[in-house]
């Protein structure tokens with residue numbers, strides 16, 4: 001999975017990645033500026049909690065096509081110029097192909113770049129990542145009658161096929177929950193956890209906000225060990241994730257229990273969690289705009305409503321999780337968690 005996604009020459013994110021309607025999959029920012037505008041409000045809240053520092057870092061990790069950061073900065077400048085003035089926009093990105101698209105989307109902006117957040121220390125402000133944790137490689141473990149085994153991939157008759165062996169690292173076996181039924185699969189991502197831990201030394205004071213699909217350990221267990229590793233190409237789930245490595249996206253649902261453990265181990269304090277639906281509603285994404293008078297305004301309003309409904313769909317984007325961790329910063333009273341209920345169910349989008 002690591003090679004298929006990040007091989008320096010042929011990895012999907014290195015050589016092929018294509019996001020948006022013309023690409024392999026959509027993310028929230030492909031549906032217009034609504035997601036970014038709502039998140040801009042959340043970032044202003046966090047900046048306010050930090051005491052409105054004159055200069056602060058606004059870091060997006062894994063910035064895709066760069067449109068989210070562009071739209072956030074636009075919204076801040078329009079709505080909250082006092083916060084926009086001191087914001088130092090920064091991108092952490094490993095894909096050279098996406099860096100090019102980000103440069104184009106943010107042309108004319110004074111941006112900082114890094115491929116590793118640790119190079120940015122000391123960060124004071126906000127680190128945000130949408131659909132990044134799901135892109136890290138996972139180990140797939142299976143409970144068998146003979147104990148826990150790991151899924152390896154080997155070449156058989158010219159194609160890649162699964163084979164079970166003893167876990168590649170001794171600690172992987174005990175990471176599988178007792179309740180996982182025999183035959184059930186469980187994914188563990190030391191890479192994602194290590195990446196979250198690497199943000200600890202980078203951020204001196206402020207917040208980390210992750211948005212992604214997945215659930216806590218209990219929610220993942222309700223899937224009865226079906227496993228969540230899957231591939232996408234041209235907006236379709238592909239039937240064989242091992243076919244044509246590097247030619248398509250591979251992803252797995254995020255285990256937020258493991259992410260929280262990694263974050264707390266790195267010195268962060270849990271500050272809240274909500275479904276995307278609840279968080280965006282709490283941030284006012286549905287707040288009425290001016291009444292549409294002309295036919296063109298009415299058409300625009302319809303498009304806007306439909307995009308917002310898609311972002312809030314409880315069976316799709318709306319079921320994603322917003323999770324926030326703080327470091328040397330207050331954790332109470334964050335507006336994005338004001339309506340939080342933990343009742344995420346259903347499936348949709350890349351979930």
Ligand SMILES: C[S@@+](CC[C@H](N)C(=O)[O-])C[C@H]1O[C@@H](n2cnc3c(N)ncnc32)[C@H](O)[C@@H]1O
Pocket residue numbers: 013019027028029061062063064065068092093094095098115129130131132135136195
């Ligand atoms: C699924 S895309 C999401 C893009 C964007 N956030 C959006 O919502 O459209 C994953 C992003 O994470 C980046 N990425 C993957 N691994 C990374 C890492 N270790 N550090 C920083 N960025 C990473 C990818 O290159 C890509 O930009």
